[in-house]
Amino acid sequence: xxxxxxxxxxxxxxxxxxxxxxxxxxxxxxxxxxxxxxxxxxxxxxxxxxxxxxxxxxxxxxxxxxxxxxxxxxxxxxxxxxxxxxxxxxxxxxxxxxxxxxxxxxxxxxxxxxxxxxxxxxxxxxxxxxxxxxxxxxxxxxxxxxxxxxxxxxxxxxxxxxxxxxxxxxxxxxxxxxxxxxxxxxxxxxxxxxxxxxx
Numbered sequence: 001x002x003x004x005x006x007x008x009x010x011x012x013x014x015x016x017x018x019x020x021x022x023x024x025x026x027x028x029x030x031x032x033x034x035x036x037x038x039x040x041x042x043x044x045x046x047x048x049x050x051x052x053x054x055x056x057x058x059x060x061x062x063x064x065x066x067x068x069x070x071x072x073x074x075x076x077x078x079x080x081x082x083x084x085x086x087x088x089x090x091x092x093x094x095x096x097x098x099x100x101x102x103x104x105x106x107x108x109x110x111x112x113x114x115x116x117x118x119x120x121x122x123x124x125x126x127x128x129x130x131x132x133x134x135x136x137x138x139x140x141x142x143x144x145x146x147x148x149x150x151x152x153x154x155x156x157x158x159x160x161x162x163x164x165x166x167x168x169x170x171x172x173x174x175x176x177x178x179x180x181x182x183x184x185x186x187x188x189x190x191x192x193x194x195x196x197x198x199x
Contacts, residue, residue, distance in 0.1 A: 050076050052178060054090060054100070060156030060163065061088065061102060063133055064193070070185035071193065073178030083108070083152060083173070086131070086195050088180040091154075091171050102180065103164050104131070107153030109173075115142035115166065118159065132157055142166050152176070 056069045065071065065088070073090050083089065085105055093099040107113035112123050118137035120127040121144075138160045147153060151170040156162025165171070183189045 050074065051181070053184075054102075054178070056102060059161050060158050061104070062158045064088070064131065064157055065102065065180070065183075066189065069183060069189055071180050072182040072184065074181045075178050077179040077181070078176065083176065083179075084195070088193060088195070089152075089154065089176050090178040090180065091176040094171060094175060095168055097175070101154075101163075103154035103156050103162070105152050106155045106165075107147050107170075109147050109149050109151055111153075112144050112146050113142070113153045114144035115140065117141060120155070132159070140166065150174070 051072045052075055054071055054073055056065045056067060056071060059067050083105055085108055087105045088102060089105055090100055090102045093101050106120055106127065107122060114121040114124075117139050118141075120129065140159075145153075147170055150173040152173070153165045153170055155164045155166065180193045183191060183193055
């Protein structure tokens with residue numbers, strides 16, 4: 001008589017599905033972390049190669065740019081578009097290239113710039129400067145000067161406290177390395193920096 005507890009022969013069949021084990025669940029956080037790191041890397045790369053954060057020091061561009069305000073400048077803007085009147089640009093100071101200044105472009109190459117009692121004239125016609133605060137123009141004058149090729153005449157919006165082309169002359173194109181495009185600090189200043197092209 002056979003033993004009732006004799007083991008049966010194994011049957012060749014697929015095992016029933018059960019709870020998954022191994023790396024099925026642990027990979028999801030890793031994939032998420034990978035995507036976040038890639039996004040951060042791309043953002044830093046864009047900032048490093050296309051945009052540059054800078055801090056405004058001084059009040060020469062008040063009220064449009066305040067002292068200690070943080071902004072982004074585009075380092076590639078002028079690879080695709082010309083420098084225009086009204087642009088706020090960052091450049092190496094012609095008398096000391098270790099320093100950087102931020103001013104507004106007023107005169108373009110080939111134009112004659114003159115200042116009479118605080119009023120800017122371009123080729124003999126007064127320049128409309130709606131971006132200036134009321135009563136900001138000072139009484140200084142500047143003799144009529146023909147701008148050489150690749151040279152720009154720049155002024156601060158706060159004329160009474162600005163060290164600009166009236167003092168040390170024009171800026172060569174090679175010294176201009178960025179265009180102010182976006183303010184990010186303090187929060188109440190957050191937003192695009194508008195270009196005010198004078199007529």
